[in-house]
Amino acid sequence: DTGVSQDPRHKITKRGQNVTFRCDPISEHNRLYWYRQTLGQGPEFLTYFQNEAQLEKSRLLSDRFSAERPKGSFSTLEIQRTEQGDSAMYLCASSLLAGIRETQYFGPGTRLLVL
Amino acid sequence: DAKTTQPTSMDCAEGRAANLPCNHSTISGNEYVYWYRQIHSQGPQYIIHGLKNNETNEMASLIITEDRKSSTLILPHATLRDTAVYYCIVSRLGIIQGAQKLVFGQGTRLTINP
Numbered sequence: 379d380t381g382v383s384q385d386p387r388h389k390i391t392k393r394g395q396n397v398t399f400r401c402d403p404i405s406e407h408n409r410l411y412w413y414r415q416t417l418g419q420g421p422e423f424l425t426y427f428q429n430e431a432q433l434e435k436s437r438l439l440s441d442r443f444s445a446e447r448p449k450g451s452f453s454t455l456e457i458q459r460t461e462q463g464d465s466a467m468y469l470c471a472s473s474l475l476a477g478i479r480e481t482q483y484f485g486p487g488t489r490l491l492v493l
Numbered sequence: 494d495a496k497t498t499q500p501t502s503m504d505c506a507e508g509r510a511a512n513l514p515c516n517h518s519t520i521s522g523n524e525y526v527y528w529y530r531q532i533h534s535q536g537p538q539y540i541i542h543g544l545k546n547n548e549t550n551e552m553a554s555l556i557i558t559e560d561r562k563s564s565t566l567i568l569p570h571a572t573l574r575d576t577a578v579y580y581c582i583v584s585r586l587g588i589i590q591g592a593q594k595l596v597f598g599q600g601t602r603l604t605i606n607p
Binding site: 409420421423426434471473480482483486487489 | 534536
């Protein structure tokens with residue numbers, strides 16, 4: 379199965395620490411999305427990349443958050459100076475924009491707990 | 494993107510068809526109806542999508558009303574593994590210079606009972 383993979387699956391950290399998550403999209407998918415899901419809620423859009431370019435960021439993404447997608451392949455999401463409110467599931471999705479057709483496929487997520 | 498309305502929860506007996514309704518009365522002409530599901534502690538799983546014609550794949554069938562203001566996802570023979578939260582999402586087609594920002598609501602929590 380060559381679906382979207384995310385690493386780590388779980389992360390526990392102390393408030394104030396930095397954390398980094400990795401997402402490997404489906405091969406040849408040109409778009410990559412990050413979403414955040416808090417307990418009892420549906421996922422919320424954070425940011426997306428078309429190839430290596432980060433084209434849009436949600437206002438949910440404070441300046442403590444940064445995302446990269448070097449060479450248009452895997453992506454990383456870093457949270458600096460974590461806060462307890464950052465505790466959530468961080469989901470990555472990838473898609474292939476072909477003409478106007480697009481379907482996003484999600485990874486298993488990284489569950490973050492900030493103590 | 495248009496908002497959707499789904500029942501909070503539903504139950505279905507194993508082996509029976511599960512019919513999950515969704516209202517999207519403000520859908521516009523360039524918006525598709527997508528269905529995803531999320532099994533506990535996993536990422537959302539794509540199920541099916543459609544524009545105005547009924548669609549069927551190996552997982553489910555999607556019935557969209559003629560006025561496109563509502564739709565029904567049908568799982569023909571539900572199993573215990575179909576227990577999940579099902580999200581109905583209305584989204585524009587892919588845009589060359591714009592994100593397809595999926596807007597997830599609360600979804601329907603479907604429980605399949607033995």
